[in-house]
Amino acid sequence: MINMNNMQKVLFVCTRNSARSQMAEAFLNQLGNGRFIAESAGFKKGKLNPLVVEAMKEIDFDISNNQTKSVFKLFKQGRIYHYVITVCDAANAERCPLFPGMTKRLNWSFEDPASFTGTDEEKLEKIRLVRDSIKIEVNRFVKNINLLT
Numbered sequence: 001m002i003n004m005n006n007m008q009k010v011l012f013v014c015t016r017n018s019a020r021s022q023m024a025e026a027f028l029n030q031l032g033n034g035r036f037i038a039e040s041a042g043f044k045k046g047k048l049n050p051l052v053v054e055a056m057k058e059i060d061f062d063i064s065n066n067q068t069k070s071v072f073k074l075f076k077q078g079r080i081y082h083y084v085i086t087v088c089d090a091a092n093a094e095r096c097p098l099f100p101g102m103t104k105r106l107n108w109s110f111e112d113p114a115s116f117t118g119t120d121e122e123k124l125e126k127i128r129l130v131r132d133s134i135k136i137e138v139n140r141f142v143k144n145i146n147l148l149t
Contacts, residue, residue, distance in 0.1 A: 008145065010038045011081045013088070016046025017068040019113040020087040023052065023131055026061045027138040035145070039079075041071035049113055051120060055127045085141075087134065088112065108137050 010028060012021035021040035028038035045068050053064045085106045110130050116123040 006035070008032075008036050008082045009080065010036055010083045010085060011071075011074065011079070012038065012040040013071050013084060013086045014040075014042055015088050015112060016044050016114065017042030017070075018046035019049045019052040019127070020110050020130065020134060022048065022063050022066055022068075023056060023061075023134045024085070024087055024108075024138055026056060026063050026066075027135050028142070030061070031135075031138055032142050036142075039069070039074070039081075041069040041074050043071060045070045049127075051124050051127055052113055052131075055124060055131050058128075059131075108134075110134060 012024040012028075014021040017040055021042065025038045025040035028036050032038070048063070048066060048068060056063050083104045083106060085108060087108050087110050089109050089112075090107060110133060111126070113123070113127045113130060116126045118126075
């Protein structure tokens with residue numbers, strides 16, 4: 001039985017909540033072994049990137065029904081997180097509001113799939129690299145948290 005009081009609440013934030021933060025949320029919710037509640041949001045509410053959905057399906061993560069959310073809406077709702085992790089570049093990460101009760105704020109900088117150019121297959125190749133890098137970082141995060149507790 002999972003003790004909800006011991007769960008770490010994590011918010012992943014990127015520009016539009018259309019790619020990077022969605023992937024990080026999906027990975028942590030599965031790879032965190034029930035120790036985390038992960039959510040994601042963006043500075044602007046965007047539209048889920050269909051190539052990101054496809055890249056995640058390739059490794060058996062279905063995010064196709066996910067909705068994009070605004071970080072400012074979550075902030076106004078008074079949500080409390082143990083960690084807020086921005087997955088965009090450092091300049092955009094500075095725009096993230098400070099959540100009450102937040103114990104740690106981290107930045108993992110990943111390229112924005114919305115900026116990728118080329119054919120869909122060329123974009124998908126670059127998205128796979130970002131996806132795999134996010135998965136590695138999430139696994140590292142889970143391992144480090146496990147060492148601390």
